[in-house]
Structure formats: C-alpha cells, structure tokens
Amino acid sequence: MLEPIKKNWRILLLVVVVLGSTVALFGPGFGPEPAPGESASEAQQGVTNLQYGLDLAGGTRVRAPLSGYTATDVALGGDTPGTVAEAVATELDNASTRDVGAVPEESAVEVTEPSVTESQFRAAMDAAGYEYGDVRSGVTQRTRDETMSVIQGKINEAGLSGGSVQQVQSITGEYFILVEVPGEGRQEVIDLLEERGTVRIDIAYPDGNGTAVQEGTLIQDDFEEIGTAAQSDQGTGAYVPVTVRNTAEDGQSPAHSFQDAVVQRGFPDAYQTQTDRCGYDEETGEIGNSNPCLLLVVDGEVVNSFGMDPGLADSMAQGSWAETGNFRLTTGEFTEAQTISLNLRAGALPADLDISGEGTSSSISASQGENFRTYSLIIGVLSVFAVAGMVFLRYREPRVALPMIVTALAEVYALLGFAALLGYPLELAVIAGFIAVVGTGVDDLVIIADQVMSEGDVSSRTVFDSRFRQAFWVIGAAAATTIIAMSPLMVLSLGDLSGFAIFTILGVLIGVLVTRPAYGDILRRLLTVR
Amino acid sequence: MVAIEVPKVNYTDYSNRQLAAVPLAFLVLALAIIGGWVVATGAPANLGLEFTGGVELRIADEANGDVEQQIQTAFDRQPDSVRTIPGDDVVVVTFQAAEDDPEGLANDLQDQADAAGLTTTAVDQVSPSFASDTARTALFGVGLAFLGMSVLVFALFRTFVPSVAVVASAFSDLVIPIAAMNLLGIQMTLGTIAALLMIIGYSVDSDILLNDSVLRRTGEFYESVSRAMRTGVTMTLTSIAAMVVMAIVASLFGIGLLRDIGIILSVGLCADLMNTYLMNVSLLRWYKFEGVAR
Numbered sequence: 088m089l090e091p092i093k094k095n096w097r098i099l100l101l102v103v104v105v106l107g108s109t110v111a112l113f114g115p116g117f118g119p120e121p122a123p124g125e126s127a128s129e130a131q132q133g134v135t136n137l138q139y140g141l142d143l144a145g146g147t148r149v150r151a152p153l154s155g156y157t158a159t160d161v162a163l164g165g166d167t168p169g170t171v172a173e174a175v176a177t178e179l180d181n182a183s184t185r186d187v188g189a190v191p192e193e194s195a196v197e198v199t200e201p202s203v204t205e206s207q208f209r210a211a212m213d214a215a216g217y218e219y220g221d222v223r224s225g226v227t228q229r230t231r232d233e234t235m236s237v238i239q240g241k242i243n244e245a246g247l248s249g250g251s252v253q254q255v256q257s258i259t260g261e262y263f264i265l266v267e268v269p270g271e272g273r274q275e276v277i278d279l280l281e282e283r284g285t286v287r288i289d290i291a292y293p294d295g296n297g298t299a300v301q302e303g304t305l306i307q308d309d310f311e312e313i314g315t316a317a318q319s320d321q322g323t324g325a326y327v328p329v330t331v332r333n334t335a336e337d338g339q340s341p342a343h344s345f346q347d348a349v350v351q352r353g354f355p356d357a358y359q360t361q362t363d364r365c366g367y368d369e370e371t372g373e374i375g376n377s378n379p380c381l382l383l384v385v386d387g388e389v390v391n392s393f394g395m396d397p398g399l400a401d402s403m404a405q406g407s408w409a410e411t412g413n414f415r416l417t418t419g420e421f422t423e424a425q426t427i428s429l430n431l432r433a434g435a436l437p438a439d440l441d442i443s444g445e446g447t448s449s450s451i452s453a454s455q456g457e458n459f460r461t462y463s464l465i466i467g468v469l470s471v472f473a474v475a476g477m478v479f480l481r482y483r484e485p486r487v488a489l490p491m492i493v494t495a496l497a498e499v500y501a502l503l504g505f506a507a508l509l510g511y512p513l514e515l516a517v518i519a520g521f522i523a524v525v526g527t528g529v530d531d532l533v534i535i536a537d538q539v540m541s542e543g544d545v546s547s548r549t550v551f552d553s554r555f556r557q558a559f560w561v562i563g564a565a566a567a568t569t570i571i572a573m574s575p576l577m578v579l580s581l582g583d584l585s586g587f588a589i590f591t592i593l594g595v596l597i598g599v600l601v602t603r604p605a606y607g608d609i610l611r612r613l614l615t616v617r
Numbered sequence: 618m619v620a621i622e623v624p625k626v627n628y629t630d631y632s633n634r635q636l637a638a639v640p641l642a643f644l645v646l647a648l649a650i651i652g653g654w655v656v657a658t659g660a661p662a663n664l665g666l667e668f669t670g671g672v673e674l675r676i677a678d679e680a681n682g683d684v685e686q687q688i689q690t691a692f693d694r695q696p697d698s699v700r701t702i703p704g705d706d707v708v709v710v711t712f713q714a715a716e717d718d719p720e721g722l723a724n725d726l727q728d729q730a731d732a733a734g735l736t737t738t739a740v741d742q743v744s745p746s747f748a749s750d751t752a753r754t755a756l757f758g759v760g761l762a763f764l765g766m767s768v769l770v771f772a773l774f775r776t777f778v779p780s781v782a783v784v785a786s787a788f789s790d791l792v793i794p795i796a797a798m799n800l801l802g803i804q805m806t807l808g809t810i811a812a813l814l815m816i817i818g819y820s821v822d823s824d825i826l827l828n829d830s831v832l833r834r835t836g837e838f839y840e841s842v843s844r845a846m847r848t849g850v851t852m853t854l855t856s857i858a859a860m861v862v863m864a865i866v867a868s869l870f871g872i873g874l875l876r877d878i879g880i881i882l883s884v885g886l887c888a889d890l891m892n893t894y895l896m897n898v899s900l901l902r903w904y905k906f907e908g909v910a911r
Contacts, residue, residue, distance in 0.1 A: 466863055473855075523878075534852065564829070576811065581754055587811050
C-alpha cells in the first residue's frame with residue numbers, strides 16, 4: 088500500500104502544497120487581521136485572503152528620518168538627565184529644555200529642535216562642559232521607539248485599519264521611520280502625523296438660568312512647561328503640574344489673560360473654603376450649584392471638571408499668580424493624567440519627521456490602486472499565455488507542454504498561498520516577482536524536458552533518473568545564482584523591491600524543492616514504458 | 618502550424634576571433650555610450666525620480682477638455698516631463714526637486730492641481746538627499762549581487778576560463794541594457810535596478826547550461842554546444858516572450874515598474890543570447906581545443 092505513495096511522493100507533495108495554498112487562500116482564519124471594531128469579513132479584500140499593499144489598494148507611505156542631532160559617548164558624569172538637558176538647552180538660543188534629551192543608557196544627548204544646526208549643538212555641548220565622542224544626525228534609539236509608539240497610537244486612535252509603522256535602517260546607517268496607511272491620502276496622513284491631540288481649558292460659569300462656557304481660556308501653546316503625571320498626595324486623584332507662559336509677543340501674556348478670566352468668572356468669590364466644590368455635570372453640561380468650573384477638554388471632549396483651591400483663587404484675585412503661572416490639572420485617574428500629559432507635551436511626536444527634507448512619500452488613490460490590481464492581473468495572465476504559447480510552439484506535444492504549464496501555474500498558486508499565509512501584502516513589485524517566477528520556472532522545466540528526452544526515447548526508469556539528476560544539477564546551479572543575485576535586494580532598504588526579491592527567491596525555492604521534481608515525476612509517468 | 622526550431626549554427630565556419638568580435642563590439646559600444654553619458658550628464662544613465670529627488674503626480678484625465686493644456690498652465694513651475702498613459706486615462710507629471718525650496722513642494726503642487734480643477738490620483742515625493750542615498754544603496758546592491766554570482770560560478774566550475782566566460786557574459790548582459798536604456802530614453806529607477814539584478818540571475822542560466830553540457834557531459838564539442846543551445850534558446854525565448862508581453866501591456870496601462878522590468882529584461886536576454894552563443898562558445902572552444910592542451 089505504501090509503494091504507490093513512495094513512488095509518487097514528489098507529485099503528492101505538490102498536491103499537498105496546492106491544497107495547503109487553497110486553504111490559506113480561501114479558508115477562514117487566514118484572512119487579514121481585522122482592525123478594532125471591524126469584522127473579519129470587512130477586513131477581507133475580495134474573495135481571497137490575500138492582502139493588497141498600497142500600490143494595489145490605495146494608500147499612503149511616508150518614509151522619513153527624525154530630525155535632530157545626537158552626541159554619542161557623552162561623559163555624563165552621573166548628572167541626571169534633567170540637569171544635562173537644562174545645561175545644554177541654556178546654551179542654545181533656539182531650543183528649550185523640552186527639545187534636549189539625555190539618555191544615560193545610551194550615553195547620548197540629543198537635540199530634537201529642527202532649527203538647531205550641528206555646529207550649534209556641538210558648541211552647546213562644549214559650553215555645557217560635557218565631553219562627547221561624536222555628533223551624528225538623527226535621534227536616540229529611545230526617541231525613535233517613543234516616536235513609533237506615538238505614531239502607532241495615532242493610527243489606532245484614528246481607526247485606520249492596516250496602518251503600520253516601523254523603523255528601517257539605510258545602508259549609511261541612518262534610521263528612517265516608515266509609516267504606511269492604506270486607504271488614506273497623502274495630506275491626511277501627514278496631517279495625522281503632525282497634528283497634536285488638542286488639549287484646552289474651558290471655563291463653565293452660571294449665566295442667568297443656564298450654563299455658559301468660555302472656550303479656550305488656555306490652549307496647548309499657552310503652556311510653558313508640562314510635568315509628568317503624578318499621584319495626588321492627599322486622597323485618590325492624580326494631577327499634571329503645568330506652568331502657564333507669562334511672556335507674550337504682543338499684548339497680554341497667556342498667564343495674565345487666564346488670571347483675568349478666572350477672576351471675571353467669579354472663582355475667588357465662589358471658592359472660599361476647601362468644602363466649595365465644582366458641580367459640573369459632564370452628562371448634561373450644566374452646573375448643579377452656582378460655582379464656575381474649569382473644564383479640561385481633550386480633542387473636543389470634556390474629560391474632567393474641577394473647581395479651584397481657595398489659596399490659588401486668592402492669588403489670582405490679587406494678580407500675583409501670573410508671575411509664576413503654576414497650577415495643577417487634576418483628574419480622577421492616574422492613567423488619564425498620563426494621557427493628558429502626553430497630549431499636552433506631545434500628541435506631537437517627540438521628534439519631527441523630516442518628510443520634505445530627507446524623506447519620501449507616496450500616495451495612491453483607492454481607485455487607482457484598484458485599477459492597478461486589475462491591470463496586473465491582466466498582465467500576469469497574458470504573460471502566462473505568452474509563455475504557454477512559446478512552449479506549445481516548441482514542443483508541439485501536449486504530453487510535455489501541458490504538464491509544464493500546469494506545473495508553472497501551480498508554482499504561482501503556491502506562492503499566492505504563501506503570501507496569504509504570511510499575510511504579506513501584494514504589491515506591484517511582488518507581481519513582477521511572480522512573473523519572474525513563471526519565467527524561471529518554465530526555463531527549468533524546459534531544461535528537464537529537453538534533458539530527459541534527449542538521446543532518444545526514455546525506455547527505462549534508470550535512464551530517466553540519471554538524466555533527471557543531470558538536469559537537476561543545472562537547475563540547482565541556476566537557482567543558486569538567482570537566489571544570490573536577489574538576496575541583496577531583500578535586505579537593503581530599497582523601497583518595495585524587497586517584496587520582489589522575497590517572492591522571486593521564495594518562488595525559486597518552491598520550484599526547486601517541490602514543483603520541478605514533481606514535473607519530473609509526471610513526465611516520467613507519461614514517457615517511460617511501464 | 619508554425620514550430621520553433623532552434624537553428625543549428627555551423628560554428629566550424631568561423632574562427633574564435635570572428636565569433637567573439639560581434640559581442641565584444643557591442644560591449645565596447647555599450648561602454649562607450651555609458652562613458653559618454655557620464656561625461657555629458659555626470660551619471661551613467663538617465664536617473665529617475667527615485668535617484669534625483671522630485672515629485673511625480675498622477676492626474677486623472679476626465680475627458681473634459683485638454684488635460685495636457687490645463688497642466689501646462691496649472692503649475693507655477695515647469696514640469697520636467699508630462700506623459701499620457703493611454704490605457705488608464707491618467708497623465709503623469711514629473712517635477713525635478715527644487716534646489717531652492719524642497720519644503721512642501723508636493724503639497725504646493727497638489728494644491729495647484731486642485732485649484733486648476735485637476736484630480737490627483739497619486740503623489741510621489743522623494744527628497745534629493747534621500748535620492749542620492751538610494752542611488753548609492755542600489756549601486757552597492759548590484760555590485761554585491763554580481764560579486765556573489767561570480768564567486769558562486771567559480772565555486773561551481775572550479776576552472777578559470779569557463780568561469781570567466783560566464784562572468785564576462787553576465788557583465789556584458791548588464792552593460793548592454795544600461796546603454797540601451799540611455800538610447801531609448803528610459804530612466805534608471807528602482808524597477809530597472811530590480812531588472813538588472815534579475816538579469817544577473819536569469820542570464821547565467823543559459824551560460825551554466827552551456828558550460829555544463831560542454832564540460833561535464835560526454836560527447837563531442839559541437840554536439841554538446843548544439844544540445845545546450847536547443848534548450849537554452851528555448852528557455853531564453855520563453856522568458857523574452859513573457860517579458861515583452863509584460864512590457865507592452867504594462868506600458869499601455871502606465872504601470873512604470875512592470876514596464877521597466879519588462880523592457881530591461883527583454884534587452885538583457887537578447888544580449889544574453891548573443892553573448893552566450895558567440896562570446897561564451899568561442900571562449901569555451903578556445904579552452905577545449907587550445908587552452909587545455911597548453
């Protein structure tokens with residue numbers, strides 16, 4: 088019973104691979120990972136489990152380095168990152184403490200303000216008295232990781248399914264951030280990357296019978312410093328310490344105008360003792376009692392409302408608060424405080440993406456992508472026809488030519504199965520790889536057929552086997568050169584060409600290991616006299 | 618029905634010098650063209666967007682009047698090229714990177730297109746410094762691939778002359794398409810780099826087949842050559858057929874990447890036919906009849 092299996096295991100292996108590909112292509116559970124709030128069938132593009140890349144589905148790809156400079160091998164001398172950042176920042180006219188970061192684990196100091204030049208940064212490092220090894224462009228590993236997680240967060244928040252962000256390193260050692268968002272235009276993606284989550288402070292106050300809101304008494308730019316979220320010393324709650332700017336290019340400073348607004352809305356009168364509370368109801372937007380309230384608004388939504396400490400209200404009434412501008416944004420939950428801190432400080436990326444300076448971006452509309460999908464299918468089918476035509480013209484024997492074409496198609500089918508299994512998005516470059524695989528695949532089948540049929544008829548199995556082995560030496564050598572030639576493309580960061588290389592190599596491997604031996608067996612069954 | 622018969626070449630009629638003269642002439646000519654390009658333009662080929670930096674817009678041709686006319690007036694800078702894609706109703710407009718102000722060029726251009734009532738279906742932007750980085754990476758990649766292939770070939774055959782024949786013919790297979798690209802006005806893009814790497818992989822196949830047949834099999838020299846040739850020419854012709862079809866259909870639909878790969882591979886494979894069965898054969902014959910005897 089085992090004998091037929093043993094004799095035809097190569098053909099059986101091909102059948103198994105084809106069946107496996109069918110499962111991967113059409114079976115449930117191999118489809119694209121659905122985005123949050125999306126069902127599995129919605130995530131699927133078309134009838135198969137195949138995923139399409141930007142070229143074929145529409146979308147935007149942005150690839151850019153992070154602007155900034157990093158001093159490496161810095162002798163920090165045990166100083167805390169804060170001390171270092173402050174010392175360096177004071178030596179730079181155009182950067183604040185926020186733009187300078189020290190990473191003791193990497194012995195590195197970085198500046199992320201794009202307007203700071205390399206020589207300015209070197210001078211500042213010298214002036215601050217920190218010895219360093221070298222200054223390179225780019226930022227530290229930590230900042231890159233942070234930037235990636237901020238971008239990932241933005242993509243997730245915006246509900247863009249299939250969006251991805253990764254770091255790639257170029258041959259010169261420079262790091263790039265690669266962001267891919269299917270189905271979105273270039274401008275939308277760049278806006279998303281550059282936009283900050285907006286945080287502002289509104290004041291709600293009783294107005295006649297209802298509640299009125301004075302919007303934007305403090306906006307993001309009004310904050311000079313934003314601390315990290317901290318747990319409240321008394322009670323539950325958490326807070327973010329902030330400092331409001333007391334400088335203005337013209338007119339009143341943000342700190343003064345905030346102080347005036349607070350006094351005008353009657354905070355000092357309403358909050359006399361610790362027992363005075365804010366009675367704002369976030370559901371209805373009404374104030375229960377007659378006290379005015381500060382509202383913390385994130386992305387247009389009120390996330391917290393609070394009253395004011397009597398001492399603070401008093402200092403505002405006297406007009407002395409604006410000098411320092413310190414206060415605390417309180418929240419109920421610690422995690423909420425963290426989000427607010429992040430949104431205030433960032434929402435913006437820790438370092439800017441230098442898209443127009445050193446980056447690339449490309450964007451394809453969804454309809455264009457869909458066209459490309461149809462076109463590449465047509466191109467693929469026609470190329471296969473061209474190959475099939477040549478093969479028929481050459482051999483004029485369906486016994487040889489037909490299995491050849493079927494085997495070549497099986498190879499492409501197996502590759503598609505792999506693509507579905509790996510969840511590798513199909514792109515134009517991958518399609519080119521498929522066509523290249525059909526080309527090489529048929530080449531090798533031609534070698535096998537010619538070799539086996541040369542020198543007269545194939546009468547016995549031994550003759551067949553020896554000729555087949557000889558043919559296989561050439562095929563193996565040819566496959567090895569193709570793999571060697573394509574492998575640099577796989578690892579070098581050359582746009583989408585790595586997909587081309589990966590699928591050409593994968594195709595060659597499937598060909599040499601599975602389909603070409605199987606073709607040999609098929610041919611033997613058809614040609615040898617049994 | 619027409620059948621493809623691989624013709625039998627009567628190699629005995631020609632001396633080695635005569636055989637090698639044709640491919641060598643082509644190689645010298647190709648090198649001269651590339652050299653001329655370097656002198657004239659500072660680069661060995663017409664560099665495309667990916668290697669120079671710039672912006673490429675795809676603008677939908679909605680058949681409401683003369684789009685090309687509109688494009689000429691829509692932008693405040695002169696486009697470097699405007700191509701109409703017949704199969705897809707789009708016009709591809711390319712702008713080289715601005716030295717003075719690379720900032721926001723893509724946005725400006727897209728805004729200008731919108732303002733003129735044109736629908737942009739795709740935008741590609743590459744900054745100049747990124748582009749020069751890409752060019753270096755690409756050159757490195759091709760060099761590495763070629764080196765790897767050469768080492769492998771030497772390891773496979775372990776004899777000097779036949780290995781050199783394969784490497785030399787692969788080199789010529791690379792150089793001739795580059796020269797042809799220059800003459801045809803095809804730009805060097807990432808797609809053509811992929812095609813060049815593919816040539817390294819593809820073209821060596823027929824050379825290996827020939828060497829294998831002559832060196833590793835029993836049989837008389839000319840018989841071995843004609844046996845290898847029958848298979849090799851079929852192989853190369855099927856590949857050329859696939860690539861020509863891909864190039865034609867892709868250029869109808871305006872898919873630049875596939876078109877470029879198709880054209881380059883077609884030219885490269887044609888060059889390979891010549892190099893393998895003229896240069897390579899003559900080198901092998903010299904090796905077989907004179908080199909071994911020495």
